[in-house]
Structures are given as C-alpha cells and as structure tokens.
Amino acid sequence: MSTAQPSGRPTWSNWAGNQVARPAAVVAARSTQEVRDVVRDAASAGQRVRPVGTGHSFTGLAVTDGVLLSLEHLSGVTAVDRESGRVRVLGGTPLHVLNLALDAFDLALPNLGDIDRQSISGAIATGTHGTGTRQYGIASAVTGLRLVLADGSVLQCSPDEHAEVFQAARVGLGALGVVTEVELQCVPAFRLRARERGESLSAVLERVQAEADAHDHLDLHWFPHTDRVLVKRNDRVPDDDPGRPLAAWRARLDDDLLSNRVFEAVNRVSARWPAVVPRLNQATSRALGTREYTDASWRVFCSAREVRFRESEYAVPRAAVVDVVRAVRDWVDRHDVALPFPVEVRFLGGDDVWLSTAYERDSAYVAVHQYHRMGDGGLFAAFEAIVAEHRGRPHWGKLHTLGRERLAELYPRFPDFLAVRDRLDPERLFGNDHLTRLLGP
Ligand SMILES: Cc1cc2nc3c(=O)[nH]c(=O)nc-3n(C[C@H](O)[C@H](O)[C@H](O)COP(=O)(O)OP(=O)(O)OC[C@H]3O[C@@H](n4cnc5c(N)ncnc54)[C@H](O)[C@@H]3O)c2cc1C
Structure with a gap:
C-alpha cells in the first residue's frame, strides 16, 4: 500500500485505490514506547499524525501529509x-x-x-x-x-x-x-449453520422483518436490474450438530473462482459493455445458488473479497428498511446506470457506543457498491438523498458527504465526543482534512 517515490515522499493508497496520500513519512511502530516516540517527535517537528490499520476504509480518514503511523508490527x-x-x-x-x-x-x-x-x-x-x-x-x-x-x-x-x-x-x-x-x-467458540439461496426480492421484502428476527444473522445481497436476491441465513447450532463444513474444493470454487476470479471477469465485461449488466446479474445471482454447510462462526462470517469496488453504507431505523430498498430499486429502474455489484442489507441491535451507527437505535444497514473501474452514474448521491429522509447515519469507513452540522443532528452524544477531543487533542495533532469536515477544526 505504501511505496517510495523519487521525490523522497512515500505514496500511500487505501484498499479501494480511491484515497491517495503523500505523507512526510510512513512509520511502523513496534511497541507502545515507539508509538509515544513517534507522536512526540512529530509534535516537536510541527507535523500531524494519522494512525492507520490495513487501509480498508473508503473514506479519507487515514490520509495525511504528516506522519502515517502503522501498527502492523503491533500484532498478537x-x-x-x-x-x-x-x-x-x-x-x-x-x-x-x-x-x-x-x-x-x-x-x-x-x-x-x-x-x-x-x-x-x-x-x-x-x-x-x-x-x-x-x-x-x-x-x-x-x-x-x-x-x-x-x-x-x-x-x-x-x-x-x-x-x-x-x-x-x-x-x-x-x-x-x-x-x-x-x-x-x-x-x-460457536458454530453456525449457513443456508444460502437465491429468492425473489419482492417476496423477501414482504416478510423481511420477521425473517430478520427468526435468524441469528440475516444478510441479503440484491442484484440490481433483477428481482433476484441471495439470502444468507446463519444460525447457531449446538456443538454436537452433525453439520459439516463445505468440502475444500467447493469452498475454493465458490469463493476463489466464482466470488473473485469469475466476478472480476464479469465486472470487466460490465465496464466495457454496460448494457449487458442486467443479463449478467441474472446469471451471477443464479450461479451463486443454493448451499448449506456448518462451520466455525468466523469461517462462516468472513470470506475473501478481491474484486475492488467503492462503497457507501448507511444505517437507518430498522422499520425503514423496506422503504429504503424499494426507493433504491425504483431509482435504479428509472435511470440509465449499470450496477454489477449487489446491494447488501443487514440488521443490528441498538447499542450505547457514542458514535456507533446503531447508537440507541435498532438498525438496518443498506450498502451500495460500484466496481472500481466504473462510474456510479449518480447512484451514491441518490442513495444519500433516500436515506436522508430516514435520518440515515453513514458508516464512518464508507463513502458519504455528510459534515459536522448534519452529524451533530444524527448523534445525540456528538457534543460529548467533541468535548473529549478538545480535551485530549487541543492542537489537533491527530487531525486531517477529512476529520475537519466531520468534526470541525
Ligand atoms: C472489502 C471490504 C469489506 C468490508 N466489509 C465490512 C463489513 O462487513 N462491515 C463493516 O462494517 N465494514 C466493512 N468494511 C469497512 C472496514 O471494516 C472499515 O473501513 C475498517 O475501518 C477498516 O479497518 P482498517 O484496519 O483497514 O482501518 P483503516 O481503514 O486503516 O483505518 C480506519 C480508521 O481507523 C483508525 N485507526 C486505525 N488504527 C488505529 C489505531 N491503532 N489507533 C487509533 N485509530 C486507528 C484510522 O485512523 C482511521 O480513522 C469493509 C471494507 C472493505 C474494503
């Protein structure tokens, strides 16, 4: 992610490649003491510091012209x-x-x-x-x-x-x-039984609230320009459940080949001939058809995502989810846009974390994506207008255009967060342009 340039300044970019930085230095600390040294040295040199993880955020959160501080060696x-x-x-x-x-x-x-x-x-x-x-x-x-x-x-x-x-x-x-x-x-540690199958989006939306409560983890992937949705229902099973993991060859075929290599090829074709996307989406949604298996929770939850894309995701009150998905669908149907990536829908209970997108609100998450080589045709802006009607809160790591004023309306504890920031970092050593937009100077 970070490469040295002839000018002496390294170049850093995020996973999606849509955020690029030319920091004064990229430093990888090996201990808390080294982190302290980096912070103190930067402060005395008048430079700012941005901590960075693996660069999987789509927003400019980690971008800096000061010191980019990686913790990749602080692992375990x-x-x-x-x-x-x-x-x-x-x-x-x-x-x-x-x-x-x-x-x-x-x-x-x-x-x-x-x-x-x-x-x-x-x-x-x-x-x-x-x-x-x-x-x-x-x-x-x-x-x-x-x-x-x-x-x-x-x-x-x-x-x-x-x-x-x-x-x-x-x-x-x-x-x-x-x-x-x-x-x-x-x-x-717990095991999950995964049941995945293609269904009709219209039918699933009719009963989605009951479905979400009936399963431990419900995840929908709707393929735009079609009525096809891949429904993933993951439920806890007792330790002695006889269910088995996917055979290694099947897991490789599904994840490596279909979800990554074939999907990359599908997206390249889509970028070249956008008119074929509706037909390709029909085919893709059927290819990722029915499967059922049981495995360790973390193996079921996570898979490899190698096809690069850009993403925007908002949390809305759970009750608004059907209206939001239908509005996105209407917008796609009325516009000349080609969207090879599915729209994802998830659910979460309300929590008490001040800047959590689910703060004191049972939430549904709707995420729109676009292949990194294709324009979004206005989708992301239209999506923001749709979720704004439902007091949507943007995922902090995914693309959005909100700033301090609107965020203050959406987060009851926003002033408290700003007060802690003022107390801990009055000089904005950890500031950057993106944070200035979100939190103010
Ligand atoms: C393919 C893909 C799939 C994704 N799937 C999901 C998903 O299922 N659900 C979801 O909610 N999100 C998802 N995301 C978003 C992702 O989880 C978040 O953007 C996350 O922040 C990325 O973690 P990172 O380590 O890459 O952090 P970075 O993007 O490197 O940094 C994110 C923020 O964390 C801060 N940070 C990093 N390390 C430290 C530190 N040590 N101390 C203080 N601050 C620090 C940075 O300053 C920055 O503000 C996905 C992203 C991608 C690209």
Whole structure:
C-alpha cells in the first residue's frame, strides 16, 4: 500500500485505490514506547499524525501529509482469561490473526463483518459490524483500551476508568489517540449453520422483518436490474450438530473462482459493455445458488473479497428498511446506470457506543457498491438523498458527504465526543482534512 517515490515522499493508497496520500513519512511502530516516540517527535517537528490499520476504509480518514503511523508490527494476543472470556490484543492485530488465536482458546468474537483483513483498531474506530437483530458492532465487545495521547502520555480507559474517554474512543475515528491495546469480551467458540439461496426480492421484502428476527444473522445481497436476491441465513447450532463444513474444493470454487476470479471477469465485461449488466446479474445471482454447510462462526462470517469496488453504507431505523430498498430499486429502474455489484442489507441491535451507527437505535444497514473501474452514474448521491429522509447515519469507513452540522443532528452524544477531543487533542495533532469536515477544526 505504501511505496517510495523519487521525490523522497512515500505514496500511500487505501484498499479501494480511491484515497491517495503523500505523507512526510510512513512509520511502523513496534511497541507502545515507539508509538509515544513517534507522536512526540512529530509534535516537536510541527507535523500531524494519522494512525492507520490495513487501509480498508473508503473514506479519507487515514490520509495525511504528516506522519502515517502503522501498527502492523503491533500484532498478537497479550493476555487471555478463559474463565471470563476477556482477551487483550495489540492494536494492529488483523482480525484473521485474532480469530485463529481465539479459536485456539475456544473463544470467538460474538459477531463479525464480511471480511477479516482489517486491524482490530481500524475495525472498531469506524464502527465495523456484521448482521443480526440481537447482535452488535465489534466495538460493543470492547471493554478496555490503551491509548497514546497527543502529549505522548499513555491512558488506560474502560467503563470504570476514564469512562468518558472510553465511551468516545471505542468508535473514535482515530481522532483521540493511537490505540495500542484493546481488551475484548469474547464468547465461547460457536458454530453456525449457513443456508444460502437465491429468492425473489419482492417476496423477501414482504416478510423481511420477521425473517430478520427468526435468524441469528440475516444478510441479503440484491442484484440490481433483477428481482433476484441471495439470502444468507446463519444460525447457531449446538456443538454436537452433525453439520459439516463445505468440502475444500467447493469452498475454493465458490469463493476463489466464482466470488473473485469469475466476478472480476464479469465486472470487466460490465465496464466495457454496460448494457449487458442486467443479463449478467441474472446469471451471477443464479450461479451463486443454493448451499448449506456448518462451520466455525468466523469461517462462516468472513470470506475473501478481491474484486475492488467503492462503497457507501448507511444505517437507518430498522422499520425503514423496506422503504429504503424499494426507493433504491425504483431509482435504479428509472435511470440509465449499470450496477454489477449487489446491494447488501443487514440488521443490528441498538447499542450505547457514542458514535456507533446503531447508537440507541435498532438498525438496518443498506450498502451500495460500484466496481472500481466504473462510474456510479449518480447512484451514491441518490442513495444519500433516500436515506436522508430516514435520518440515515453513514458508516464512518464508507463513502458519504455528510459534515459536522448534519452529524451533530444524527448523534445525540456528538457534543460529548467533541468535548473529549478538545480535551485530549487541543492542537489537533491527530487531525486531517477529512476529520475537519466531520468534526470541525
Ligand atoms: C472489502 C471490504 C469489506 C468490508 N466489509 C465490512 C463489513 O462487513 N462491515 C463493516 O462494517 N465494514 C466493512 N468494511 C469497512 C472496514 O471494516 C472499515 O473501513 C475498517 O475501518 C477498516 O479497518 P482498517 O484496519 O483497514 O482501518 P483503516 O481503514 O486503516 O483505518 C480506519 C480508521 O481507523 C483508525 N485507526 C486505525 N488504527 C488505529 C489505531 N491503532 N489507533 C487509533 N485509530 C486507528 C484510522 O485512523 C482511521 O480513522 C469493509 C471494507 C472493505 C474494503
């Protein structure tokens, strides 16, 4: 992601390639002490600092012309209490490393998103989430954080220790300090039975609220220009359930070939001949047909996503989900636009994390995507107008155009977050242009 340039300045870009930075330096710290040194050195050189995870955010959150601080070497589990399920991990630990390590202790995160490449700190900083009406975002599992603050000091926070900082820093946008260690409340390892099949979107929307409650994790992928939706129903099964994982060849065929290589080819064809997209979407939705298997939770939740795209995702009140999906569908039907990527719909219970998109609101998430080589034809702007009518809250790591004023209307604890920021980082050592738009100068 980061390469040296003849000018001496490295170039950094995010996973999707839509955010590019020319930082003064990219530094990979190996310890909390090194993070403190980087922060202090940057402050005395008058430079700003942006912590970065694995660069999977679509927004300009990590972009800086100052010091880009990577925690990729700060990875691994540092303490495990098997009785309580409390686990401490270093701030740069990727989720795939964490999932494997937890499994070895018969533990797991209660819920995960679609992929496992992100760092734990990056995932919680933007409110990364999976699906399930009785589930919460990953940040809800956080019980403690160790932060390096703008003055180079180290602060340990939890619900009992510096509670205000803890409430702000769980979904903290990297605006309050550098997270070097995270404590997580894990659950006993569990298995899920996955049932996936193509259905009619119109029929699924008629009963979607009941379906969402009937399953532990309901995930919809609607293929625009068609009435086809891939419905993923994942449910916990007892340990002695006889269900089996997918055969290795089938998993490779589905994920590697169909979801990645063939899908990349489909998208390249779509970029060249957009008129064929409706027919291709019919074919793709049928190719990703019925399958049923049982596996460790984290293997069911996460899969590889190699085809590059751009994405916008909003959380709306759960009751609004059908109106939002129908409005997006109407818009697509009325416009000359080609969308090879599915629209994803997920659910989450309301939580108490100040800047969580599900703060005190049972939520549905609707996400629109576009292949990285194709324009969105106005979809993202139209989508924002649709969700605005339902007080939609944008995923912090995905594309949106909202700024401080609107965000303050959407988040009751926004002023409290700003007050913590003012106290911890009055000089905006951790600032950048994107944060100025979101939070103000
Ligand atoms: C293919 C793909 C699939 C995705 N699937 C989902 C999904 O299913 N659900 C979902 O909710 N999101 C999803 N996302 C979004 C993704 O989870 C978030 O954008 C997440 O923040 C990425 O983590 P990262 O480690 O790459 O963080 P980065 O993008 O590198 O950084 C994100 C933010 O975290 C901050 N940060 C990083 N490390 C630290 C640290 N140590 N201390 C303080 N701040 C820090 C950065 O400053 C920045 O503000 C997906 C993204 C992609 C590209």
